Amino acid sequence: MGRIDAPQSGMGEHIDWALLRPRMAAGMGQLSEAVYGNSQLAVREREAARWTIALINDCAVCRDTRARDGEAAGATEPFYAEVTDWRASTTLSVRERLAAEFAERFALDHLAMDDELWERLHAAYGDDELADLTICCGTFLGMGRTLAVVGVRAPDRILV
Numbered sequence: 001m002g003r004i005d006a007p008q009s010g011m012g013e014h015i016d017w018a019l020l021r022p023r024m025a026a027g028m029g030q031l032s033e034a035v036y037g038n039s040q041l042a043v044r045e046r047e048a049a050r051w052t053i054a055l056i057n058d059c060a061v062c063r064d065t066r067a068r069d070g071e072a073a074g075a076t077e078p079f080y081a082e083v084t085d086w087r088a089s090t091t092l093s094v095r096e097r098l099a100a101e102f103a104e105r106f107a108l109d110h111l112a113m114d115d116e117l118w119e120r121l122h123a124a125y126g127d128d129e130l131a132d133l134t135i136c137c138g139t140f141l142g143m144g145r146t147l148a149v150v151g152v153r154a155p156d157r158i159l160v
Contacts, residue, residue, distance in 0.1 A: 002152035012155040014061045014147060028143065035139045041099070041132050043073035048096045049103035049133060050140045051083045056107045057144035064154035095124050099133060106137040 004017040018025035039046050047067050054062035067075050082089040086100035098121060105113050121130055 002150045004150055014152045014154060017150055017152060031139055032143065035136055039132055039136055041129060041136065042095070043067050043069055044075050044079065045095050045099045046136055047075045047079070048083045048086065048092065048099040049137055051080055052086070052100045052103040053107050053137065053140040053144055055084065056104065057141070057148045059144040059148040061147045061152060061154040062140070062144045098124050102133060103137050103140070107141050
């Protein structure tokens with residue numbers, strides 16, 4: 001049971017608590033749909049960022065979430081293990097490693113996102129893709145922290 005008591009909706013406690021404020025919950029759902037439904041990043045790039053932030057936030061729901069189309073894109077359990085240690089990975093692409101690094105800095109030390117990092121990011125990503133990655137990371141950080149603070153359990157498996 002999470003830290004906020006709420007009636008059971010049948011959708012899981014990761015949603016139930018937010019339904020105490022239905023209009024706000026709807027906005028959270030719309031934000032999530034906007035990110036997952038409209039991101040133009042490759043699945044593995046988006047997942048590298050999401051997984052990095054999931055681990056930083058220690059969010060049970062986020063750690064148990066997998067991309068709906070992840071297996072077909074190669075975002076399988078070995079991939080998530082590689083992202084966990086992205087600095088030492090020899091199998092992640094440059095863009096996947098950069099997505100993980102960007103996410104880590106975004107979540108832990110956003111003021112350390114210096115010109116050197118941005119030069120590497122611009123060498124690998126277009127501005128539209130960097131806007132996409134930034135919006136994704138903001139959503140992952142905010143929503144994941146929210147779920148971690150509320151302390152809800154993850155359902156068996158969530159696909160986004």
